[in-house]
Amino acid sequence: xxxxxxxxxxxxxxxxxxxxxxxxxxxxxxxxxxxxxxxxxxxxxxxxxxxxxxxxxxxxxxxxxxxxxxxxxxxxxxxxxxxxxxxxxxxxxxxxxxxxxxxxxxxxxxxxxxxxxxxxxxxxxxxxxxxxxxxxxxxxx
Numbered sequence: 001x002x003x004x005x006x007x008x009x010x011x012x013x014x015x016x017x018x019x020x021x022x023x024x025x026x027x028x029x030x031x032x033x034x035x036x037x038x039x040x041x042x043x044x045x046x047x048x049x050x051x052x053x054x055x056x057x058x059x060x061x062x063x064x065x066x067x068x069x070x071x072x073x074x075x076x077x078x079x080x081x082x083x084x085x086x087x088x089x090x091x092x093x094x095x096x097x098x099x100x101x102x103x104x105x106x107x108x109x110x111x112x113x114x115x116x117x118x119x120x121x122x123x124x125x126x127x128x129x130x131x132x133x134x135x136x137x138x139x140x141x
Contacts, residue, residue, distance in 0.1 A: 011086055014086045014091065014122075014130075015084070015086060017128045017129050017130050018084075018086070018091055018093070018120065018128075018130055020128045021040050021120070021126070021128040021130045021131075022079070024036070024039075024040060024127065024128065025037055025040050026075070026076045026079070029069070029074050029075060029076060029099075030074070030075040030076075032069040032070075032073065032074070033069075034062060034065045034066050034069055037065055038058075038061075038062050038065070039125075039126060039127055040126055040127070040128070040130070040131055040132060041058060041061060041131055041132050042058075042121060042123050042126075042131040042132060042133040043058055044057075044058070044133060045057065045058050045061060045131070045132055045133055045134070045135070046133075046134055046135075047060075047061050047132075047134070047135040047136075047137070048135075048136050048137065049137045049139075050137070050139065071103060071104055071105070072101040072102060072103055072104060072110075073101060073102045073104060074099055074100070074101040075099070075100055075101075076097060076098070076099055076100075077098045077099065077100045077111070078096070078097060078098040078113075079095055079096075079097045079098075080095060080096045080097070081093065081094075081095050082094045082095060082096060082115070089121055089122040090119065090120070090121055090122075091118075091119070091120040091121075091130065092117065092118070092119050092120075093117070093118045093120070094115065094116070094117045094118075095115065095116055095118075096113070096114070096115050097113065097114065097115070097116060098111060098112070098113040099111065099112045099113070112139070113139075113140040114137055114138050114139040114140045115137075115138045115140070116135060116136065116137045116138070117135070117136050118132055118134070118135045119132070119133055119134040119135070120132050120133065121133045
């Protein structure tokens, strides 16, 4: 019988790589490095940040990050994993998160929190071997 389920070693290795991916993205946010953030995004990525917004492709995601990070210092204060599913070359991660930022020109501080569901796929051009291909962000009410 042939099994399609990954071995516990493969799953543990994937989990480690996905955790490294999350850490690298958070570090790149803190450093304001859009190019580093985009290394962990598949070229076919689609993201949506609100119900009223159209999904954005790779170029739109990059432009949004550039606009955000040129004007703000941003870091993740919290990130709580609610669920994770890893199946072969695909991962689905649901987390609650909280971002803190400061407007560079005024020093005004702000925060944003919500929940996100991220679908990642194995991608050999990503430094960790994983890249986001779909993401939906649900702002906290």
